[in-house]
Amino acid sequence: EPExxxxxxxxxxxxxxxVILRCVPIxxxxxxxxxxxxxxxxxxxxxxxxxxxxxxxxxxxxxQFSVERPDGSNFTLKxxxxxxxxxxxxxxxxxxxxxxxxFFGEGSRLTVL
Amino acid sequence: AQSVSQHNHHVILSEAASLExxxxxxxxxxxxxxxxxxxxxxxxxxxxxxxxxxxxVKGIKGFEAEFIxxxxxxxxxxxxxxxxxxxxxxxxxxPSSGGYNxxxxxxxxxxxxxx
Numbered sequence: 001e002p003e004x005x006x007x008x009x010x011x012x013x014x015x016x017x018x019v020i021l022r023c024v025p026i027x028x029x030x031x032x033x034x035x036x037x038x039x040x041x042x043x044x045x046x047x048x049x050x051x052x053x054x055x056x057x058x059x060x061x062x063x064q065f066s067v068e069r070p071d072g073s074n075f076t077l078k079x080x081x082x083x084x085x086x087x088x089x090x091x092x093x094x095x096x097x098x099x100x101x102x103f104f105g106e107g108s109r110l111t112v113l
Numbered sequence: 114a115q116s117v118s119q120h121n122h123h124v125i126l127s128e129a130a131s132l133e134x135x136x137x138x139x140x141x142x143x144x145x146x147x148x149x150x151x152x153x154x155x156x157x158x159x160x161x162x163x164x165x166x167x168x169x170v171k172g173i174k175g176f177e178a179e180f181i182x183x184x185x186x187x188x189x190x191x192x193x194x195x196x197x198x199x200x201x202x203x204x205x206x207x208p209s210s211g212g213y214n215x216x217x218x219x220x221x222x223x224x225x226x227x228x
Contacts, residue, residue: 033215043157043203043218056215091157093216101147102207102216106156 002026004105006092012111013082021077021108023092031095032075033102034067036060036088043091049075082112115140117206119219126194126226134189134222136178136204146187147205147216148178157203163187164209174198199226 005024013019025032034046047057047067054067066078075094079086089109093102120135138144148160161172168180178189187204204219 035218042220045215045217048215101145101159101162103159104149104157 002103004092004094004103006090006105006108008108009106010109010111012113015084015112016081019079019082019086019110021079021090021092021110023075023077023105024073025075025092025094026096026103027073029094029096029103031055032067032069033093033095034077035091035093035104037091037107038085038088046077046090079110082110084112086110087112115144115206115208115217117204117217117219119202119204119222121222122220123223124225126224128196128226128228129193130226132189132191132194132198132224134202134204134224136187136189136219137185138187138204138206139185140206140208143209144206145209146178146180147207148172148176148187148189149203149205149218150200151203151221152200160189160202194224194226196226196228198224200224 007022032049035043037043045058047061048055064080068076089107091107092105095102116139118137146163149157150160151157160176161170163170163180171177176191180187201221201223203221205216207216208214
């Protein structure tokens with residue numbers, strides 16, 4: 001069964017460093033998302049991406065965050081200068097059509113020290 | 114704006130007990146509804162979904178949910194829980210009209226099943 005894959009599974013970084021989280025969505029999917037889950041809290045929407053541009057972003061997704069789909073397969077989330085409060089599990093998701101479920105990856109755990 | 118409320122934040126049951134987790138959403142239009150499960154240390158997995166048709170949907174592992182449109186509810190049920198059902202359960206909703214609408218999650222319900 002096709003799946004969304006994410007790398008790395010766990011990254012530890014120092015505050016202020018740049019981090020890139022990578023995702024390979026399901027190959028024929030058109031809609032892409034990043035969510036995050038701070039430990040013990042709810043799953044929060046960060047950003048959605050369609051047709052090579054951001055379609056919606058949340059208040060969390062400030063200027064420190066960016067997304068890119070550089071080569072038609074990868075979908076990356078970059079955090080320019082990490083803060084302690086960016087420590088969370090980041091989930092990538094993709095969706096095939098206008099209607100349908102989101103398929104989630106296994107997540108990338110980011111720990112900012 | 115759409116939102117999802119899960120009324121029980123933490124539920125503790127004994128094995129073989131029946132389970133019902135409440136979920137209510139607020140949105141004026143047609144929605145697709147989901148329940149996701151997150152086992153300890155793992156990622157989100159889809160339990161079941163409702164798009165249209167029979168409001169009683171059956172998912173994996175013996176779970177089912179009933180969509181009651183008049184109550185804006187999509188409660189999750191299981192007649193007899195097992196220890197392996199210990200996990201966090203998230204209700205989620207997405208408008209069914211648009212293409213790039215986002216999935217909105219409830220706060221989650223943490224279920225602990227004791228042997």
